[in-house]
Amino acid sequence: MKNRLKVLRAERNWSQAELADRLDVARQSVNAIETGKYDPSLPLAFRIARLFGCPIETIFDDAP
Amino acid sequence: MDPRTTRTLRSAAIAFAGALLIVASPIGLARLLPPHSLPPGGFIVVVTAAAILAAIWTIYFVIKIGRRADELHRTLERDAWYWGGLGGLTLSMPLYAFIGMGGLHWIDPAIPISAGLFRAFVIGYGLPICLQGLGFGIAILWQRHKTL
Numbered sequence: 001m002k003n004r005l006k007v008l009r010a011e012r013n014w015s016q017a018e019l020a021d022r023l024d025v026a027r028q029s030v031n032a033i034e035t036g037k038y039d040p041s042l043p044l045a046f047r048i049a050r051l052f053g054c055p056i057e058t059i060f061d062d063a064p
Numbered sequence: 065m066d067p068r069t070t071r072t073l074r075s076a077a078i079a080f081a082g083a084l085l086i087v088a089s090p091i092g093l094a095r096l097l098p099p100h101s102l103p104p105g106g107f108i109v110v111v112t113a114a115a116i117l118a119a120i121w122t123i124y125f126v127i128k129i130g131r132r133a134d135e136l137h138r139t140l141e142r143d144a145w146y147w148g149g150l151g152g153l154t155l156s157m158p159l160y161a162f163i164g165m166g167g168l169h170w171i172d173p174a175i176p177i178s179a180g181l182f183r184a185f186v187i188g189y190g191l192p193i194c195l196q197g198l199g200f201g202i203a204i205l206w207q208r209h210k211t212l
Contacts, residue, residue: 017066026068029136041135 002061006034008052023047072129079125083118090114153193160189 009019009030016034020027025044032038033048039060040048049056065073090110094102102110130138164185169177 020066025134026137027066029134032136038136038139044135 001039002036002063003033004059005030005048008054008059009034022051068132068134072132075125075129075132079122079129082125083122086118086121087111087114149196153196156189164189 005019009016014022016030017027020030023030023044024047029038029040033040045056045060049059052059090107094107094110133141164182166177166182168175
């Protein structure tokens with residue numbers, strides 16, 4: 001699944017570690033989500049959406 | 065290394081070292097006692113009790129580590145247990161047949177073969193497999209009860 005996590009993070013000048021802290025996950029998890037190697041669970045996707053203040057579907061795109 | 069990983073590794077090391085110490089301590093203490101000071105079977109009971117304590121100790125840390133892990137690591141570990149465990153069990157089948165049929169004695173005649181050894185091998189192999197199957201059965205029933 002594609003996502004805009006890296007862009008959103010870069011807009012806020014956050015490092016992966018900072019974002020991981022805010023989401024209460026490991027830094028490797030942020031990296032895996034950003035690179036599309038791991039799709040987060042629905043609760044984590046909601047946490048990400050809330051943190052960036054945008055709807056989930058504007059962050060994650062399940063189009064092939 | 066991030067603090068979460070450091071904490072996890074520290075907990076795993078404490079779990080492993082502690083469990084080893086709990087199981088090994090009665091064996092060490094028994095050497096200090098005069099011979100035959102324990103009643104028959106007493107040593108077996110003490111070591112079994114120590115193993116139960118070690119299992120409880122390990123479970124405590126496993127739960128602690130599991131709760132602390134983030135979802136990616138939990139997912140990776142679950143997948144690794146499922147696929148790795150399945151692969152290991154599958155691989156064990158031909159080895160089980162080979163060793164059970166006396167394959168080691170066939171390779172090296174110095175390795176003894178007897179009905180007692182065969183029985184010990186069958187029980188040693190079968191016990192973890194059966195308990196694993198039982199554990200899986202209980203867990204899947206519990207999950208279904210919770211979810212469906």
